[in-house]
Amino acid sequence: MICSKSEYGRKNLSFRKVADDMLDCIIIGGGPAGLSAALVLGRARRKVILFDDERPRNAVTRESHGFITRDGTTPAEFRQLAHQDIRKYTSVEFRTERVTDTIRHTDFVEVTTSRGAVYHTRKLLLATGLKEVLPDIPGIQDYYGRSLFSCPYCDGWERRDQPLAIISDDEVQARHLVVVLWNWSRQLLVCTNGKYALSLEFKEALRRKNITFNEHPIINLAGHGGQLERIRFSSHEEAILSGGFITPEWFQSSKFGESLGCAKSQSGGIVTDEYGRTSIPHVYAAGDTSLISPSQVIIAAGEGSRAAIGINTDLAHEEF
Ligand SMILES: Cc1cc2nc3c(=O)[nH]c(=O)nc-3n(C[C@H](O)[C@H](O)[C@H](O)COP(=O)(O)OP(=O)(O)OC[C@H]3O[C@@H](n4cnc5c(N)ncnc54)[C@H](O)[C@@H]3O)c2cc1C
Incomplete structure (x- = not known):
């Protein structure tokens, strides 16, 4: 005005x-x-x-x-x-x-x-x-900034060579994180949280690098004092991790x-x-x-x- x-x-x-x-x-x-x-x-x-x-x-x-x-x-x-x-x-x-x-x-x-x-x-x-706005996952705010992060340049070094989740509602952003994080850790798990199906081409690329993925909804995150330890999926599968990256x-x-x-x-x-x-x-x-x-x-x-x-x-x- x-x-x-x-x-x-x-x-x-x-x-x-x-x-x-x-x-x-x-x-x-x-x-x-x-x-x-x-x-x-x-x-x-x-x-x-x-x-x-x-x-x-x-x-x-x-x-x-x-x-x-x-x-x-x-x-x-x-x-x-x-x-x-x-x-x-x-x-x-x-x-x-x-x-x-x-x-x-x-x-x-x-x-x-x-x-x-x-x-x-x-x-x-x-x-x-x-x-x-963080992804819609119960309890995620307890881990954000402590063991779940959004920027590899800010927090990648501290999580190097550790098993990490990449949680993203969007394949383009998930792909970007995978490519960038690959130099910090080879132990990556891509999670779509049930929001979309990964493309066949991306799945193939992940398999070639031995990167795992899970397309089921995340039921909850478990850990202590902000330190993520497990992700539980609706499929009753459980992943053991020490942190991860999300795309808010x-x-x-x-x-x-x-x-x-x-x-x-x-x-x-x-x-x-x-x-x-x-x-x-x-x-x-x-x-x-x-x-x-x-x-x-x-x-x-x-x-x-x-x-x-x-x-x-x-x-x-x-x-x-
Ligand atoms: C979890 C997390 C970790 C990060 N880690 C790093 C890192 O390790 N290294 C790095 O380089 N970057 C990091 N970043 C990014 C970094 O925090 C931002 O790039 C940076 O803070 C941007 O600075 P800014 O001054 O633009 O905004 P901000 O730091 O967000 O400051 C904006 C300020 O404006 C105030 N404000 C807003 N509206 C009003 C209003 N109406 N009246 C009065 N005050 C108002 C807010 O209270 C706030 O204090 C991180 C970001 C996040 C979310």
Whole structure:
């Protein structure tokens, strides 16, 4: 939604007052993308508020891998170190608060939070990330992030040479996981959970590599303390495993991209240029919310940095 200055006046709000309180940037989302943007904008002397409701996508995981110098840190430790870095730059404020609404006006964006507070900002960065829907298997959430994972690059090394399940509702995604995981473990079991029949050609390819498969519905998962030990099928078969990989569905964790009218890619990410600019003026996006795949902490952080440089550059050109 876009309001002109005159419409703003009709809403009995003083435009002058808004301009006085104007922030340079509001960042929604305090994951790697938002935090990295906050650091760059703080160093660029920008007045910023970062809102985060502390529900990160990787909260279930015990260790995060693949970020050089931070391989194996917990997501909480990563955030704490990031806050420590940013605290030096006092023009950046953190608010543990959910943003509930965003409205674009001609020259600024209005942001409302769950406490009913309203803020005005020249630029808005969407870094709200994704949420996951896990396959419909009883008890799966007890194992996700502990012994069942979605990304081999994040957790494949820790599960190398172990018997692993690949659980996917879709043959294309199952095939992709088989091919990629093959170098981490040769002991693979493909499970369709009764959702579809594997193609003859894929079954043949699996047999050639001694990869087993089971096309029956999964009745339950069994194990202790998040460590998967067995999968039980409706056929009364049981597989003994030490973990596995699944293919969850992803969706945007906020609707702001949609409500502001930002163009989306086919995969559902917000389309941006190389500086994080969306199709809507003053609105930027970074991290999983724009680049759905590959989804990695280091990539999200890089995107946050890139968008912050775009934001500062645009502000500087407007000011000069
Ligand atoms: C189980 C699991 C394990 C993973 N392991 C790894 C790994 O080992 N290595 C790796 O590189 N990657 C890993 N990833 C991927 C990684 O977590 C993501 O790529 C990364 O977190 C994306 O960062 P982001 O900043 O875009 O989003 P997020 O980290 O999801 O942060 C988004 C933030 O926005 C906040 N937010 C959302 N909506 C609002 C709102 N309306 N108001 C206020 N705040 C809001 C959320 O609470 C959240 O804190 C893993 C993912 C999962 C699911």
